[in-house]
Amino acid sequence: MADGTTAANPIPRRRAYRLLLGAALRAQLQYRSNTLLTLAGGIAYQGVGLAFVSVLVGRFGAIGGWSLGEIAFLYGLxxxxxxxxxIPTSQLFVLDxxxxxxxxxxxxxxxAGPLMQLLSREVYLATIGDLLTGVAILVAGASQVDLDTSPGALLYLALAVVGGALVEGSLQLAAASLSFRMLSNQSLRLFIDGIMNNFGGYPLKIFPSVTRIVLTFVVPVAFVAYLPANVLLHRTGELALAPWVAWCAPLAGPLLIALAYLVWRTQIRHYQSSGT
Amino acid sequence: MPTPKPIIQVEGLAKEFRRPKRIEGPFGGIRTLFTRQYVSKLAVDGIDFTVDEGELIGYLGPNGAGKSTTIKILTGILQPTQGSVEVAGVVPWKERERNARNIGVVFGQRTQLWWDLPLRDSLELIGKLYGVERDRHRANIERFTELLGLAAFIDTPVRQLSLGQRMRGDLAAAMLPEPRILYLDEPTIGLDVVAKERIRAFIATLNKDEGTTVILTTHDLDDVEKLCRRIVLIDGGKVLYDGSVEKLKARYAPRRRLVVQLAEGARWRGVAMPGVEEAPPEEDAEPGTVALLFDPETAASAEVIAAVLADHQVTDLSIVEPELEGVVHRIYAAREAVA
Structure with a gap:
């Protein structure tokens, strides 16, 4: 307007996020059958993974001394x-x-913040399938093992889940951030997802030590579920690491996500837009 | 009264794009990933201009001239390599969100509306996202619905709109927060004549009634001729011309064209006047028409006409002003000849 003002005013970030997410959800619900299919797909995908493990355990009785219940607990975690x-970050996959x-x-x-707008561009409901399956497996596993159910242990479990989510998230966020320079890096992100999927749900002690070191310190898969599961199943004694490291595993998440966000902030400066 | 500060100030703007050099040969793709060699391209190479509040300028240039890059810097999408930019007192890439609240952006090739939602939903959402006070927003939606004729399709999902309808929706969305500056990139691309006219009328109204500053990038010089008083022409990342449309024509195409329709049986004897010459015949010219080119600075129109009439029997006469299209065409062509 010529008087030097506009009608626009700042709004809280949380409100902007809610608005955009609501719009994405309304858009998604226009395709109802597709929504149900992806949801079912998510459940089936993770279910197949567990079925595979249970066949293995059924055949051998236990893996690395872990019973089916314990493995289910770890896998579910x-x-x-x-x-x-x-659930909130599926759209990182389409940044490129x-x-x-x-x-x-x-x-x-x-x-509004670009990362927030990216994450709220679409709701991908298959991820709810992932979560539902995960919780179901976790609960089923927990009922089979001698799990400490004191409030402290349950709180630790909750922190472990959140921390694990952040560990995986930090890897994916950092990898996605490279899109600003590499344009296409789907293979890298699928590679990370593959490692998480193929190694994250098993007791890492069954692997050779080099693999264990890589999965602990290079691609920190161990911090997602294996280390916290060791704590909750009273197995820290069999770790090569000091028990306190396992106890502190949930802290890795917030630390790594902060680093990953820093990567995002530095990489977005390299954004060159597209040709036209 | 002191002169008000320009709403857009661009000084010494430069933008260099660097890409890793592609390495050929075995494992070229992987080696490219790790190379430290870069290919750089100077898309914008020292641009200066200012825009006053309320101006409506055409920002022109051939493909690859650096137009889009400049607009992307002004809108906060890109950071320049060098130079300073201030848009309504804000450095766009430093205070991106504050800048976003001052501007409206319409890219003709893409939409900023929510593809799967009815247009009305998108418009409501924009109001909330920009924190527009509720009653003011409602009044604005009503006003733009009327100005742009949105009523017939406002409840249709955006993906089902025609290009012209979508464009009107996009314009409304951009203008709802009442931005001080509106950037339009090819707003009439792919539209039919009626739709183009409607959009042009809307832009002119905004500029006149609301005082919105408009920066228009387009290849459609009809848009420019009908809307803009001033144009900034860039090429090779530099400003080639900055001024009024008339002056541009005077500089690059000073000559007018006098088309003479001779009476049947009349023969063309020529006109001997300094500064007047015969134009080469056009392909689709009717028989018996002759075209003369003259510069009104050296030969007054009335004198040229008098000279023609003195010697010939004529049924019709018309003077054709140079069109911007032709002028710009000549500028681009001259540039290519040099390159």
Missing amino acids: RVTAHGLWM LTIRTGEFDRYLTRP
Whole structure:
């Protein structure tokens, strides 16, 4: 307006997020049958994974001294953390696409954070399937094992799930951030997802030590579920690490996600937009 | 009264794009990932201009001239390599969200509406996202619905709208928060004549009644001729021309065209006047028409006409002003000849 003011005013970030998410949900519900199918797909995908493990355990009785119940608990912990992370962040997977199509330009011309706009561009309901399956497996596993149910232990369990979600999230966020420079890095992100999926749900002690070191310190899969599960199942004694490291595993999440957000902040400066 | 500060100030703006150099040969793709060699391209190479509040300027240039890059810097999408920019007192890439609240952006090729939601939903959402006070927003939606004729399709999902309808929706969305500056990138691309006219009328109204500053990038010079008083022409990342449409024509196409329709049987004898010459015949010219080119600075129109009439029997006469299209075409062509 010529008088030097506009009608626009800042709004709280949380409100902007709610507005955008609500719009994405309304849009998603226009495709009802697709929604139900993806939800079912999510449940089936994780269910197949567990079925595979239970066949293995059924055949051999136990894996690395872990009973079926214990493995289910560990597996459930991993899938729950995964589902918890994926629900709000599934759209990280299409960051490179939004950059290539120019959609990301739009995020930068709107009065809201670009990461938040990316995450709320669409609701991908298959992720709810992941979470539901994860919780179901976790509960089923927990009923089979000698689990400490004191409030302290349950609180630790909750923190472990959140921490695990953040560990996986930090890897995916950092990897997605590279899209600003590499344009396409789907393979890297699928690689991380593959590692999480293939190694995250098993007792890592069954692997050779080099693999264990890689899965603990390079791609910190161990922090997602294995270390907290050791604590909750009273198995810290069999770890090569000091028990306090396992106890502190839930702290890795917040630490790594902060680092990953830093990566995002530095990489977004390299954004070059698309050709036109 | 002191002159008000320009609403847009661009000084020494430069933007260099760097990409890793592609390495050919075995494992080229992987080696490209780790190379430290870069190919750089200077898309914008030292641009200066200012825009006053309430101006409606055409920002023109051939493909790859640096238009989009400039607009992306002004809108906060890109950071420049060098130079300073201030838009309504804000450095766009430093205070991106504050800048976003001052501007409206319409890219003709893409929509900012929610594809799967009815247009009305998108418009409501924009109001909330921009924190527009509820009653003011409602009044604005009503006003734009009328101005742009949205009523017929406001409850249709955006994905089902025609290009022209979608464009009107996008314009409304951009203008609802009452931005001080509106950036339009190819707003009439792919539209039919009626739809184009409607959009042009809307832009002109905004500029006149609301005083919205408009920066229009387009290849459709009809848009420019009908809307803009001033144009900034860039090429090779530099400003080639900055001024009024008339002056541009005077500089690059100073000559007018006088088209003469001779009476049947009349023969063309020519006109001997300094500064007047015969134009080469056009392909689709009717028989018996002759076109003359003259510069009104050296030969007054009336004198040229008098000279023609003195020697010939004529049924019709018309003077054709140079069109911007032709002028810009000549500028681009001259540039290519040099390159």
